[in-house]
Structures are given as structure tokens and as C-alpha cells.
Amino acid sequence: MPTLEKGLVILHNRLARDFYEIELVAPLIASSCKPGQFVHVKVGGTMDPLLRRPLSIYDVDKKLGSITLLYKVVGRGTELLTRVGVKENIDIMGPLGRGFSLADNQHVLLVGGGVGIAPLVYLARAAKEKGCQVTVLYGAEKRGELVAFERLRKLEVDLMVATRDGSAGHKGLVADLLHPKFLPPKIDFIYTCGPEPMMALVKKYAEENGIPGEVSLEEHMACGVGACLGCARKLKPDDEYYVKVCKDGPVFRMDEMVL
Amino acid sequence: MQSSFNKAGVKEDVDISVDLGGLKLKNPVVVASGTFGYGLEYEDFLDISAIGAVIVKGTTLEPRSGNPSPRIAETPAGMLNAIGLENPGVDVFLKEYLPRLRDKGVTVIVNIAGNTVEEYARMAAKIEGNEGVAAIELNISCPNVKKGGLQFGTHPDTVKEVVEAVKKETSLPVLPKLSPNVTDVVEIAKAAQAGGADALSMINTLLGMAIDIKKKKPVLANIFGGLSGPAIKPVALRMIYQVYKEVDLPILGGGGIMSSEDAVEFILAGASAVSIGTGNFVNPRLALEVVEGIRNYLQEENIRSVRELTGMAVIK
Ligand SMILES: Cc1cc2nc3c(=O)[nH]c(=O)nc-3n(C[C@H](O)[C@H](O)[C@H](O)COP(=O)(O)OP(=O)(O)OC[C@H]3O[C@@H](n4cnc5c(N)ncnc54)[C@H](O)[C@@H]3O)c2cc1C
Ligand SMILES: Cc1cc2nc3c(=O)[nH]c(=O)nc-3n(C[C@H](O)[C@H](O)[C@H](O)COP(=O)(O)O)c2cc1C
Ligand code: FES
Numbered sequence: 001m002p003t004l005e006k007g008l009v010i011l012h013n014r015l016a017r018d019f020y021e022i023e024l025v026a027p028l029i030a031s032s033c034k035p036g037q038f039v040h041v042k043v044g045g046t047m048d049p050l051l052r053r054p055l056s057i058y059d060v061d062k063k064l065g066s067i068t069l070l071y072k073v074v075g076r077g078t079e080l081l082t083r084v085g086v087k088e089n090i091d092i093m094g095p096l097g098r099g100f101s102l103a104d105n106q107h108v109l110l111v112g113g114g115v116g117i118a119p120l121v122y123l124a125r126a127a128k129e130k131g132c133q134v135t136v137l138y139g140a141e142k143r144g145e146l147v148a149f150e151r152l153r154k155l156e157v158d159l160m161v162a163t164r165d166g167s168a169g170h171k172g173l174v175a176d177l178l179h180p181k182f183l184p185p186k187i188d189f190i191y192t193c194g195p196e197p198m199m200a201l202v203k204k205y206a207e208e209n210g211i212p213g214e215v216s217l218e219e220h221m222a223c224g225v226g227a228c229l230g231c232a233r234k235l236k237p238d239d240e241y242y243v244k245v246c247k248d249g250p251v252f253r254m255d256e257m258v259l
Numbered sequence: 260m261q262s263s264f265n266k267a268g269v270k271e272d273v274d275i276s277v278d279l280g281g282l283k284l285k286n287p288v289v290v291a292s293g294t295f296g297y298g299l300e301y302e303d304f305l306d307i308s309a310i311g312a313v314i315v316k317g318t319t320l321e322p323r324s325g326n327p328s329p330r331i332a333e334t335p336a337g338m339l340n341a342i343g344l345e346n347p348g349v350d351v352f353l354k355e356y357l358p359r360l361r362d363k364g365v366t367v368i369v370n371i372a373g374n375t376v377e378e379y380a381r382m383a384a385k386i387e388g389n390e391g392v393a394a395i396e397l398n399i400s401c402p403n404v405k406k407g408g409l410q411f412g413t414h415p416d417t418v419k420e421v422v423e424a425v426k427k428e429t430s431l432p433v434l435p436k437l438s439p440n441v442t443d444v445v446e447i448a449k450a451a452q453a454g455g456a457d458a459l460s461m462i463n464t465l466l467g468m469a470i471d472i473k474k475k476k477p478v479l480a481n482i483f484g485g486l487s488g489p490a491i492k493p494v495a496l497r498m499i500y501q502v503y504k505e506v507d508l509p510i511l512g513g514g515g516i517m518s519s520e521d522a523v524e525f526i527l528a529g530a531s532a533v534s535i536g537t538g539n540f541v542n543p544r545l546a547l548e549v550v551e552g553i554r555n556y557l558q559e560e561n562i563r564s565v566r567e568l569t570g571m572a573v574i575k
Pocket of ligand 2: 228229230291292293294316317318340342344370398436462463464486487488489491513514515516534535536537538
């Protein structure tokens with residue numbers, strides 16, 4: 001059940017130039033969250049920036065009652081977040097939104113680009129626990145920005161990486177790895193999160209191969225709970241109604257949308 | 260100043276109930292239209308029946324799908340919105356949402372917006388007789404729809420006409436919601452009074468915009484949007500002060516309230532009750548925290564009833 005919690009920061013690391021991970025003790029959220037859900041974070045007590053910032057749940061330690069977030073500094077809110085110290089509290093709302101659907105014992109493919117890897121790491125953990133065979137394709141600008149690599153390696157997933165500059169793995173787009181020669185023969189389900197052009201390629205591959213899948217979308221948010229109608233999006237151009245990414249999503253089925 | 264302790268040393272309870280032209284509220288804090296959905300969205304975070312009232316999302320005669328995205332943008336100490344009155348229409352509201360809110364004991368104020376005077380009247384007629392509605396707020400000030408909305412709220416004659424038409428169809432208290440996008444808000448308030456308004460709600464958002472300098476385009480798909488949040492608080496206070504001085508109607512006041520101290524400022528400026536909008540997004544429990552804060556303030560200041568506070572700062 002969503003709640004408001006003061007998360008006690010127990011770890012806050014800079015992983016690369018603009019990438020950080022932050023672990024918070026937030027037992028109510030940790031015990032009830034599902035992969036693909038997000039938390040709505042109040043960064044600092046200021047009136048400017050005013051609104052909360054949505055961040056995906058990157059990893060969960062159910063025993064410790066903690067959640068970890070992975071974020072990239074892109075503006076003032078995320079910049080303010082970098083200044084929060086260990087032992088301080090941050091005000092978080094969550095878990096929010098509709099997460100990924102996940103069945104037991106499936107062969108699943110996860111494709112993440114940049115900070116879009118965040119919800120897929122928690123998903124990979126949950127999938128492993130459900131006896132799934134998990135393959136992850138992970139793309140970044142360069143080697144140093146493959147910030148989730150270690151965590152994924154420890155989860156013992158089949159991991160392939162791509163970097164734009166070729167400093168690690170395949171040189172080029174992560175979507176280039178969507179090829180039978182790199183992939184297991186049987187895939188039951190595909191999940192993707194990252195830049196929309198990347199997700200569009202993943203969706204295309206899924207459709208061409210008749211594989212169902214889910215996509216995690218972003219939209220600017222105010223309330224995060226479906227009340228303000230600010231995060232509206234048309235899933236298909238001629239849909240009459242707008243979905244609310246915060247409440248109806250952020251995860252949507254590939255077959256209900258156009259990217 | 261002394262706190263009002265009784266002999267047993269227990270803080271004496273203060274009276275925080277209010278009456279705005281027949282709209283009786285158990286406490287003077289309501290949540291503003293469009294910022295709290297139908298209340299149900301926030302149930303996990305607080306007891307929505309403990310809020311003075313929930314003003315539901317702006318309701319129209321027909322369903323509306325709203326404006327394209329982006330619909331919101333953050334601005335210094337505030338935000339712009341151009342939702343475009345997305346809502347399922349008054350019939351769906353009455354059938355699907357109202358019974359649920361009534362069962363939960365929520366005090367409901369319905370916010371209505373029409374394209375024509377007749378539409379306002381027809382909605383009021385549909386609402387009449389439905390158990391569980393405490394009042395009607397007339398959105399004559401929405402800056403985000405092409406027809407209706409703001410155009411009604413900026414001309415005294417149409418304000419009077421809309422209020423009159425609605426009053427004919429309803430026995431409920433009617434609160435026109437005034438737009439700050441006018442030169443003389445007192446003139447509009449007087450027109451609302453002449454039309455038979457029971458109380459006034461103020462203020463709606465200020466028309467504004469933001470530009471993305473990389474894309475060299477307006478940020479909002481609608482180009483313009485309504486500015487809300489702490490940035491508009493001084494404007495809201497000033498307008499409430501002016502209207503309180505000149506017009507003898509209770510005021511539901513809001514605009515940028517983020518704390519009980521802000522709320523007390525509004526009451527001192529002339530509001531009988533306050534509304535919280537954008538603040539809900541930042542702190543979903545704000546409405547009830549403000550109720551507690553007002554109660555504490557009254558105790559500390561030795562004031563028995565919140566009603567005594569209204570307009571106390573207004574210099575006659
Ligand atoms: C459901 C969801 C989950 C997310 N998960 C993560 C995550 O795990 N890690 C992470 O680093 N980021 C995530 N984001 C994006 C993150 O919310 C934004 O990067 C953040 O709000 C930017 O705040 P800021 O103040 O630093 O930037 P601003 O100063 O507000 O903006 C800087 C730039 O970021 C863009 N931006 C701002 N907010 C958003 C948004 N909500 N979505 C997309 N772009 C935005 C702006 O358009 C602008 O170009 C997620 C977004 C959503 C909607
Ligand atoms: C996202 C959003 C949607 C709104 N929708 C409505 C609406 O449907 N009808 C209405 O009368 N006012 C609407 N408003 C205005 C608020 O009810 C309120 O009057 C205004 O935001 C000022 O108060 P605040 O600064 O506390 O938010 C909306 C405001 C926001 C931020
Ligand atoms: S952010 Fe308010 S409805 Fe989604």
C-alpha cells in the first residue's frame with residue numbers, strides 16, 4: 001500500500017560522473033513494492049524546486065527493509081539530491097504506479113538503456129526469484145556509465161552490454177544486440193526501459209517475433225497518484241483518452257501502445 | 260501570550276467549525292479542485308473524511324479528454340498547468356464517484372464548468388437532489404479551455420448571469436470561483452454577490468507560460484497555463500483582502516498555501532476557510548496538518564474560535 005515514509009539514508013555513492021545510487025531504510029515501502037513501481041521523492045525542504053521527483057525502485061532488500069534508487073543528475077532536483085548525506089532522512093511517497101507483470105519460470109529478456117536500467121535491476125532480481133531464466137541487454141554511452149553492471153553480474157543473469165564508444169561490449173546501440181545470434185532460442189516475454197527511440201526498436205523486435213512485452217514510460221509528474229491529470233499521454237495517436245503514466249503506468253503493454 | 264489551559268492543565272478545545280453562507284464545515288480546510296482528484300486517489304495517505312471538504316475535479320456536462328501533453332511545467336516556487344478540464348462528465352461523477360464519497364463520509368463540493376450559461380444551469384439541476392453534495396463551486400475562471408471558463412469570470416455581467424442561472428436550479432450554497440486574471444476583482448465579486456452567490460472562492464490560477472530555450476518553443480502544448488503554488492500567494496492574499504473589505508460575503512481563500520502559517524495569513528486577510536491545491540502534491544497530508552496547525556495557533560493565541568480570526572489583519 002502506498003504510504004509516506006521518512007527514508008533514512010544508509011548509503012549514497014557516486015558511481016560515475018552524473019550517476020548516483022542511494023539506499024534508504026523505508027520498511028513500509030520495501031515490504032510492499034513491486035518491480036517497475038516508483039517512489040516520489042521530495043528533494044530538500046525548498047519551495048524551489050517545489051515538486052517531488054519520480055524515481056524507479058532500483059533494488060530492494062526485503063530483509064533490511066531498504067530500497068535503493070539509481071539516478072542521473074539532469075537538473076536542479078537531482079543535483080539537490082546529491083547533497084543528501086548518510087544518516088539524513090528523505091521524504092518519499094510510494095510505492096506508486098503499476099509495475100511489471102511477471103510469471104514464474106519464464107525465459108525473459110530485459111533491455112535497458114542509460115538510467116533506464118534502474119527498474120530492470122529490481123525486475124531481474126524478482127525474475128530470478130521466480131525461477132525465470134533472465135537475459136539482460138544493457139546499453140550506455142561508455143564503460144564508466146555501465147553503473148548497474150556489478151549488481152546485474154551478482155544476480156547471475158545472462159548479461160550483454162553495448163556502449164556507444166565501444167569502450168565495453170558491443171560498439172553501438174543496445175538494440176543492435178536484438179539478434180538471434182546473441183539471444184537465447186526461446187524468449188517468452190520482453191521488458192524495456194530507456195530512451196524512447198531505443199524502446200521503439202525493442203518493441204518492433206518483439207512484435208516481429210510475436211513476443212509479448214512491456215515498456216516503462218516517463219512523463220513529467222506533479223502528484224504521482226492520479227489526482228492532477230498532469231502526466232497524461234495518448235498510448236496510440238488516435239486514442240480518444242489519455243492514460244495517466246503515474247497511475248495507469250509507468251509500465252504499459254507493448255500491444256496497447258505506439259512508440 | 261498565555262495558552263488557554265483549563266484547571267486540569269489540559270489545553271481547552273477551540274472551535275474550528277465554520278459556515279460559509281450555509282456551507283457548514285467541521286474545519287476550515289478544504290482541498291482545491293483539480294489537485295485532489297476525487298479524493299480517493301489520496302486515501303492511502305490520509306483520512307479524506309477528516310478534511311473540511313473535498314472539492315472534486317472540475318466537472319462538465321459532457322466528458323472531456325483534456326489537453327495534449329505536456330500539461331504541466333514546474334516554475335520558480337510554483338507550477339503551470341493546462342489540464343484542460345479532463346473529466347468523465349457530471350453524470351458519471353454522480354453515478355460512480357459521489358456514492359463512494361458519500362459512503363466514506365466525505366464532505367463534497369462539486370466544481371462545475373460550462374461552455375454556456377445554460378450548461379452551468381443544467382449541471383446544477385442534475386446535481387440538485389443528490390444526497391452528499393455540500394455545495395457547488397462555479398469554475399468561471401479556468402484559463403485552460405478555449406470556450407467558457409475564463410471568459411465567464413472576467414465580465415461582471417456574465418458573472419452575475421451565471422450565478423443567477425445556477426441559483427435558480429439549486430438549493431445548495433453556490434460559490435463562484437473568481438479569477439485573478441482581472442483588473443478589478445472587487446467589481447467581479449460584487450457582480451457575483453448581485454447574482455446571489457452564497458460565498459466566494461478565490462483565487463484560481465494566474466495565466467502564465469514557460470519557454471524551453473533549447474527547443475525554442477513554449478513548454479506546454481497548450482502554450483499558456485495556470486500558475487499555482489507559493490509563487491501566487493501574495494497575489495491571492497491581496498485580492499482576498501480587497502474583496503473582504505468591500506464585499507459582505509464569506510470567502511474560501513487559497514493560492515500557494517504550504518503550511519498552517521500560510522493558512523492563518525489567509526484567514527487574517529479575510530478568508531473564512533482556506534483551500535489547499537498544489538501543496539497536496541508536495542505533502543499529501545498537508546490539509547490535515549494545516550487543520551492541526553490552525554488549532555494549535557488558536558490555542559497559543561488564546562482565541563476560542565477560528566471565526567474570530569477572519570479579517571483580523573484588515574485595516575478598516
Ligand atoms: C516513473 C518514472 C521513473 C523514473 N525513474 C528514474 C530513475 O530511476 N532514475 C533517474 O535518474 N531518473 C528517473 N526518472 C526521471 C527523473 O524523474 C527526472 O530525471 C527528474 O525528475 C529530473 O529532475 P531535475 O530537477 O533534476 O531536472 P529538471 O530541472 O526538472 O529537468 C531537467 C531535465 O530533465 C527532464 N525531466 C524532468 N523531469 C522528468 C521526468 N519526470 N521524466 C522525464 N524527463 C524529465 C526535463 O525535461 C529537463 O530536460 C523517472 C521518471 C519517471 C516518470
Ligand atoms: C493541476 C491543477 C488542476 C486544476 N484544476 C482545476 C479545476 O479543474 N477547476 C478549478 O476550479 N480549479 C482548478 N485548479 C486550480 C486550483 O483549484 C487552485 O485554485 C489553484 O491551483 C490555486 O491554489 P494553489 O496555489 O494552492 O494550488 C487546478 C490547479 C492545478 C494545479
Ligand atoms: S502525476 Fe498527477 S496524475 Fe500523474
